[in-house]
Amino acid sequence: MRKQLGIAALVLASGLVLTSCSADSGEEGGGGGGAELVIWTDAEREPAIRAAAEAFEEESGATVTLVQKNFEDLRNDFTAQVPTGEGPDITVGAHDWLGALVTAGVVDTIDLGDAAEQFEQVSLDAFTYDGQLYALPYSLETVALVQNTALVGSEAPATWDEMIQRGVDSGAERPIAINTAGETGDAYTMYGLQTSFGAPVFVQDESGSYTNEVGMGGQPGEAFAGWLHENGSAGTGYLSTTIDYDINNELFNSGQAAYTIQGPWAISSYADVDVAVNPIPSAGGETAAPFVGVQGFYLSSQSDNALLANEFLVNYLATEDSQRALYEADPRIPAYSSLAAEVASDPIIAGFLASSQNGVPMPSIPEMGSVWDFWNAAETQIINGADPSGTWNAMITELDGALAE
Amino acid sequence: MTITERAEARRGSRPGTTRGFSWGFVVKLLLMAIVNAFGLTVILSAYRAESWLVLGIMVALLVAVDVVYFTKRALPLKYLAPGLAFLFVFQLFTLGYTGYVAFTNYGSGHSGSMQQAVDAAFIQDEQRVPDSPAYPLTVVERSGELGFAVVVDGEVRAGTALEPLAEVADAEVGSSGAPAEVPGWTVLERAQVLTDPALQEQVVALRVPFSEDPEDGSIRTREGSTGVLYSSSLQWDEEARTLTDTETGLVYTADDRGSFVADDGSRLATGWYVGVGFENFVRAFTDAKFAAPLLQVTLWTFAFSILTVLTSFGLGLLFALIFNDPRIRARKVLRTLFILPYAFPAFMSALLWRGMLNSEFGVVNDLFFFGADINWLGDPLLAKLAILWVNLWLSYPYWFLVCTGALQSLSGETLEAAKVDGAGPFRRFRSIILPLLLVSTAPLAIASFAFNFNNFTIIYMLTEGGPSIPGAPNGIGSTDILISAIYAISGVAGGTADYGLASALSIIVFVVIGVISAIAFRQTRKLEEIQ
Known part of the structure; x- marks a missing residue:
């Protein structure tokens, strides 16, 4: 007897709870068209x-x-x-x-x-x-060259060397800060400088669309790798894997760095300095073409x-x-x-x-997904002093291998 | 209340409780009502969403729960049922699903069903006819069949999927420029079309041939008020599972790898996921690309978890012994201070350490290494040391706590006896304290090992697995442990995704931890024999 009563009560109570719930959802769904x-x-x-x-x-x-x-x-x-x-x-x-x-x-x-x-x-x-x-x-x-007008004025430097010279002359602690996402590497920010050596990530056809042929191998790529090495920890030290996004913005905002390469999203972090924005200077002779x-x-x-x-x-x-x-x-x-x-x-x-x-434009081909890890890692290693040509060419080989699958 | 009375009350046979419901029963009834209502809601929505698996599981669970709580049998289950239900829903289901994915090629390019791949092929193939004007359009209906009425060069034409557009006499064009009245057809109001999902689907799928000549293309509408000519050269044969490109003559056949492949080797961009058997498991060991980095990762995972347990246990025990000595003053304050690292969230501490270990801007190099340029996080070996060090910092307070408790529960008489027998402090520690301590702490050490085996947080927050191993796929790095390597392979963070392989690896990790824990627990039983 008690059992039946219990079940009856249960069904009743469940029903009550259920109807009160469904009444709510009914209102939500029925409101619009x-x-x-x-x-x-x-x-x-x-x-x-x-x-x-x-x-x-x-x-x-x-x-x-x-x-x-x-x-x-x-x-x-x-x-x-x-x-x-x-x-x-x-x-x-x-x-x-x-x-x-x-x-x-x-x-x-x-x-x-x-x-x-x-x-x-x-x-x-x-x-x-x-x-x-x-x-x-x-x-x-896109990223651009952001400069501290109090230190280096608002005039755009034409080349990397000119920019470094002005940065050094300004008396700032370091001429430029470039985010490498710490040890992860940031080929995205570095891309404008890379293209100034004529080493695009993928070759573009006549219509401008990207093919899946890797374009950053060969002599131009090696030249860029050599440049990374020269400016990395084994050389001038202007590029450093100690700099991540926050440190980069801190260095620039405090006036310790005269230039930085950043996108519009970072401008709000530079409240303490007056900034001018210019195209990225060329490091390898050709026009620096950052990713858009x-x-x-x-x-x-x-x-x-x-x-x-x-x-x-x-x-x-x-x-x-x-x-x-x-x-x-x-x-x-x-x-x-x-x-x-x-x-x-x-x-x-x-x-x-x-x-x-x-x-x-940044390539949107699916192959691009495979590139970043290899690319970032190679740049980090070279900036940290690894053999530039060897590391770069090994990266190209691995990349070709990964894309061939 | 006497013991017999209490026993009677427990059995519910005490006079007075049988006549009416006890409060406990009312509470139980209410709770079960909520549980049942919740269960029914899930079942109903599962029914509506047509997910029969969820529905079946929910019905079984609900019936089981009701049986357990409304019968007199199965007393232990009354205590275990909630736990078991949650275990089933949150653990076994996830595990089962991971197991299922591990046997598929689910990942980049293989993420839906074959039908969705066919849809995608049509979406990608269907091109707007060059220079096609946009015709003002109205959705119309005739004897249950949908059609379009469009205004072409000032005259109204209407048609359906089977009948090409034909001129309609005496039709009227409304103020918007689209046909407002089409004799012989019922005009569907735009608002009506836009608010009815079922109708929308039909309208979006509808293609009305412009003329008898298929070369002219078909009218389609994307938003219900303009029609544009499109043409598609693909034909789907569901029986043969082939997509034929009538323009190039290529026949794309569905292969057993979840792709449409033509005879000349070209394949369509979008695939679907299929079962691949044990391939993912085999690939983890045999694919040269993965095997070498994964072996390195596995070895480091073991080294990391074993060393972390050993170092933190050692340091915790050392501090526990020191601060257990009554001669030390302000023990309580000091103990509290030493437990502090445990009180901070681990991911915050890890991020903090990441900053402190920065070779140029970090305080570690500045304060302790005379400003030397030691790249703690960029060198494979130093990064491993850094991880071990930070994890030691994070986990020794736990062992400090545990060991302090265990030390205080050691019997003073045994230690006293050892002292009387002439055992020195070291001998007492080695022969009495440590063995007795291990009895209570060894199972915790195993748990700690299992935890650190999957300690994703510290790796991700401190080094993100880096520095990367040259040539390793998916950016697998030299401080990656298995779980963080799996995260990289899964592609959740970007790059190419391979959920199948990631799931297979997760299952391997699960089995490894399970086996090691089972063996280790068996071993600890021997320790208990000391007592």
């Missing part, structure tokens, strides 16, 4: 996207849910979750993920139509893979709301108002041409813009 757009974003862009999303919600009656994640986690989470159906409809992302995302089959193509003309060609090119556009671009970024990165919005290939997502991207985010809001939330060089021209009146932005005009 049924369609829900999920967008992944990082913290910096969240407010700007929210503004565009609110306007969109009002007009379309759909619900827009923003999910905030670390920018570094977005690529991996997106690749892992889209195939399971748990992914978002849209995510913020960088253009160099494109090759990996296409190989994983998680991104859809988009068609900007007439709106495409409003964007900088380089930003559209960066998001184009095999002739197809895969994302709505919104910002460009483009950020944009990717569309999931498994989106349940593809129409709505396209509508949001093309008709809401690809407008000047939304692009301006994005710029104001996180000031990077806009990919929207008219906006870029407008913000170039800011000398710092203009400096980064000038640097990006010398630059090349």
